[in-house]
Structure formats: structure tokens, C-alpha cells
Amino acid sequence: MSRPAPTIRALASAALLPLMLAGCMAHPAPEIATPTPGLPEAFFFAPDADARTALAALMPMDDPAYSALADAAIAEAPSLAEALARIDSARAGARRAGAERLPNITADGSVRQNRINTNQFGEAGRQGFVPSEQTTYGANITASWDPDIFGQIKAQERAAIARIDAASAQAQGVRLALLAEIAGSVTDWRVIEARAAAIDADVAAAKQLASLAKVREDAGIAPGFDRVRAEATASSSAVRLAALDSERARLIGRLVTLTGQDAASVRAALATTAPAMVVAAPPASMPSDLLANRPDVAAAAANLAASDADLAAAARARFPRITLTGIIGLAAFQPENFFDEDSIIGTLTGAIAGPLLDFGRVRAGIDAAAADKRAAFAAYQGAVFQALGDAEAGYGLVTAADAEARLS
Incomplete structure (x- = not known):
């Protein structure tokens, strides 16, 4: 008695068994502990609550030089x-990752x-029943799709989306750092101008004192030592x-780098008249607020989320991938028969592949x-x-500067 032919289900089970066993035998993805760092309840050098101000008050918003240079930098x-270009790149990567979850449809055409x-066909070939030359015309539309049974493509998409968040946070950090450095440079310029005005006054006073000492010296009323001392002070x-x-040259060069403007444009912006400077108290902040608002911390957290999704995608590579492919097309030996109903061909394929022995x-x-x-x-x-x-150092420097100012 003959053995019955194996069914399709039995053949499929036999084909899937090694792949399933390979997935089950693989080690699970390692667990990486990522505890939240412990934070103090308050900053050590933070000022009293009634002395704090808003962060925006630290920026010279009323200074026309800052406004012009900040707008140019943005x-x-x-x-x-x-x-910003890195954000566009991350968004494109996320779109690509999302598209991988959808079917891929292609079209092709050929003439062969x-x-x-004909001798290989024996007498039929020698008598011309089999043509020696044959032209085939074909056109196909192919659709393939990975249903992502084990979630590898979904994990890759999560990683790509997290990288958008990281790039956006990094861009926000660049923007804030840019504006802060411009504000600091403009403030330093105004301080230099104030120092220059004070030194100009000192020079004028010293020259006037030297002139008076010269008159007294010539009249024999006072020794020449007073004149020499006044001239030395003026010098x-x-x-x-x-x-x-x-210092002016250094600041202009720094602002050229920050804003992308030429030195003449930067110098023209700095030549505008500025309002009187008002020294504000340090802004209020809690350590938890700092983590929520610092772009570099947000970018690092997003990169951590992306790496977690990358690990999930790498772990899912242990399991088999299923691909469904469908082809519909036309094939004919004569151009005039290309669109006949008999020229329609089609194929539907389901395939599974996975690591078995990848060393x-x-x-x-x-x-x-x-x-x-x-x-x-x-x-x-x-x-x-x-x-x-950075926050502790900033608060500490302000506290020390205030104490020094009170003593002077």
C-alpha cells in the first residue's frame, strides 16, 4: 500500500519548524537598567524666592543691537x-521607516x-515546427509586503521618531545657546563702552591736572613731581x-561667527544707542524644572529612547520574516497579442526566512x-x-559677584 502524499500544511510545518526552533533557542535581549538620576530638592546657591526673576529678564531685549543681531542669527x-537640516534628515528617516511597514509596489517591462x-528538438526542429528565434514581450506589476509579525520594523520606526525628537531638542539647544552668546557679547560690548567712557574721563582729568601742575611748576609754587605723576596717570x-x-575686536569676531554677518554689519548694529542696563536677579528654577527645560537633557533622553528601540529591533532579528509577494502582468510572443486575455499572467507567493546558523x-x-x-x-x-x-556654578557666581559688589 502506497504512502499518501504529504499535505501542504504538513510541508509548511516542516519548513517552519527549524526557523521557529532557531527563534526559541536564541537568547533574549539583555535588560539594560536606566534609573532616573537622583536630584536635589533645591539648588545650593539658589537665591531667595523673593529675589528671583524670570529668565527672559536676563536677556537685553530692549537693546537694538541685540535685537538686530539675534534676528540675523536666527x-x-x-x-x-x-x-535645522539635521531635523529634516531625521524626519526623512522617520518617513522611510514608516513606509517600510507598507507594501512596496513596482512596475517593469521587458522585451526579450x-x-x-532547433536540432535539439529532433525531426520537429529540422522541419521548422520550432522557430529558431523567439521574441517575448512582458510587463509586470509586483507588490510585496512584510506584515512585521514580530515587530522589527515597528521598533525601527520608533527609533526614527525618537531621533526627530533628539534633533529638534538639539536645534533648540543651538538656538538658545546662540541667543545667549549674542546677549553676552552685546552686554560685554556695552560694558566696554562704559569702561571706555570712564577711562576717557580719567585721561582728560589727568591731562588737566598735569597742565595745572606744569603751571605751578613753572611759577615755582610746586615741584615737578606733581606734573610727572599726573602725566604718568594720563599715560x-x-x-x-x-x-x-x-577686546572690541574679539567681540566683533565672535559675533561674526555667531550671526553669519560681516564685521561692518556687526559694527553698525553695535553702534546703536542702548538703554540703561538693569541688572536682574537670577531666574527661579528647581532641579526638576531644569530637566524639563534643558534642550541637551531632552536630546539625551530622546537618544536613549532611540537606542532602546534599536535594541528591540536588533532582538527581533532573531525571528523569521514573512514576505507576501503578488505579481500580475502580461506576456506575449507578438505585440498585437499583448493585451489579449490569454496574455494575462499572475503569481502569489508567501515566503518565510530567518536565521538558522549565522555563526x-x-x-x-x-x-x-x-x-x-x-x-x-x-x-x-x-x-x-x-x-x-552649570546651574549651581551660575547661581554661585552671581552670589559671589553680589557679595563682592556689596563690599566694594
Whole structure:
């Protein structure tokens, strides 16, 4: 008695068994602990609550030089343009990752000519029943789709979306740093102008004193020592005044770099008259608020989320991928028969493929993704403590400067 032929279900089960076993035998993805860093309840050097002000009060918003240079930087600064381009790149990557979850449809056409040896067909070939040359005309529409049973493509999409958040936070950080440096440079320029005015007054007073001492010396009323001392004071003040030019040049060069403007445009903006400077108290902030508002911390957190999704995608590479493919087309030996009903052809295919014996390739990918996640978490911790350190240092410097001013 003959053995019955195996059914399609049995053949499919036999084909799937090795792949399923390979997925089950693979080690699970490593668990990477990412605890939230501990934060103090308040900053050590923070001012009293009644002395605090808003962050915007620290910016010289009423200074026309700051307004002009800030607007120019937002429009043309190379560093900000680079950051914005990285956002566009991240968005394109997310669109690509999302499109991978949808079917891929392609179209193709072909004309193929074959020449064969008719002798291989025996008497039929020698008598001309089999043509020696044959032209085939074809056109196909092919659709393929991965249903993403195990979620690898979805994890890759999550990683791409997280990178948009990271790029956006980095761009916001570049923008804030740009405006802060411009504000600091404009403020330094105004301070230099005030110092120059004070030194000018010192030089004029010293020259006047030297002139009076010269008159007294010529009249024999006073010794020449008074004149020499006054002239030395005037000379010293003139040297201090000349030294301010190097500081002006440094600030102009810095603003050229920040704004993308030429030196003449920067100098023209700084030549505008500024209102009287008002020194504001440090802004109010809590450590938890700092984590919520610092762009570099937000970018590090987004990069950590992206690395977590990358690890999930790498772990899902252990499992088989199922691909569904459908083809519908036309094929004919004569152009006039191309659109006949008999020329229609079609194919529907379901395929499954997965790692069986890859000699550690998938595992190496998982280990690399796990290491990247550990590095991203370390970078996140570093960003948090960098933010805390910057805030403490800023508050401490303001407190020390206020104490020094009270003593002077």
C-alpha cells in the first residue's frame, strides 16, 4: 500500500519548524537598567524666592543691537542652519521607516529575444515546427509586503521618531545657546563702552591736572613731581583705553561667527544707542524644572529612547520574516497579442526566512545595540549632571559677584 502524499500544511510545518526552533533557542535581549538620576530638592546657591526673576529678564531685549543681531542669527547662522537640516534628515528617516511597514509596489517591462538550436528538438526542429528565434514581450506589476509579525520594523520606526525628537531638542539647544552668546557679547560690548567712557574721563582729568601742575611748576609754587605723576596717570589711562580695542575686536569676531554677518554689519548694529542696563536677579528654577527645560537633557533622553528601540529591533532579528509577494502582468510572443486575455499572467507567493546558523551575526548585532543603549544612558546621566553643575556654578557666581559688589 502506497504512502499518501504529504499535505501542504504538513510541508509548511516542516519548513517552519527549524526557523521557529532557531527563534526559541536564541537568547533574549539583555535588560539594560536606566534609573532616573537622583536630584536635589533645591539648588545650593539658589537665591531667595523673593529675589528671583524670570529668565527672559536676563536677556537685553530692549537693546537694538541685540535685537538686530539675534534676528540675523536666527535667519543666517550656519550652526542653526546645520541643526535645522539635521531635523529634516531625521524626519526623512522617520518617513522611510514608516513606509517600510507598507507594501512596496513596482512596475517593469521587458522585451526579450531568444535564439535556440532547433536540432535539439529532433525531426520537429529540422522541419521548422520550432522557430529558431523567439521574441517575448512582458510587463509586470509586483507588490510585496512584510506584515512585521514580530515587530522589527515597528521598533525601527520608533527609533526614527525618537531621533526627530533628539534633533529638534538639539536645534533648540543651538538656538538658545546662540541667543545667549549674542546677549553676552552685546552686554560685554556695552560694558566696554562704559569702561571706555570712564577711562576717557580719567585721561582728560589727568591731562588737566598735569597742565595745572606744569603751571605751578613753572611759577615755582610746586615741584615737578606733581606734573610727572599726573602725566604718568594720563599715560597709564591711555594704555588702558587702547587695550580695549583688542577686546572690541574679539567681540566683533565672535559675533561674526555667531550671526553669519560681516564685521561692518556687526559694527553698525553695535553702534546703536542702548538703554540703561538693569541688572536682574537670577531666574527661579528647581532641579526638576531644569530637566524639563534643558534642550541637551531632552536630546539625551530622546537618544536613549532611540537606542532602546534599536535594541528591540536588533532582538527581533532573531525571528523569521514573512514576505507576501503578488505579481500580475502580461506576456506575449507578438505585440498585437499583448493585451489579449490569454496574455494575462499572475503569481502569489508567501515566503518565510530567518536565521538558522549565522555563526553569531544576530547576537553580535544585539550586543552592539545593548552597548549603544548603555552609552546613551551614560550620556543622559552626563547631560543631567552637566545641567545641574552649570546651574549651581551660575547661581554661585552671581552670589559671589553680589557679595563682592556689596563690599566694594
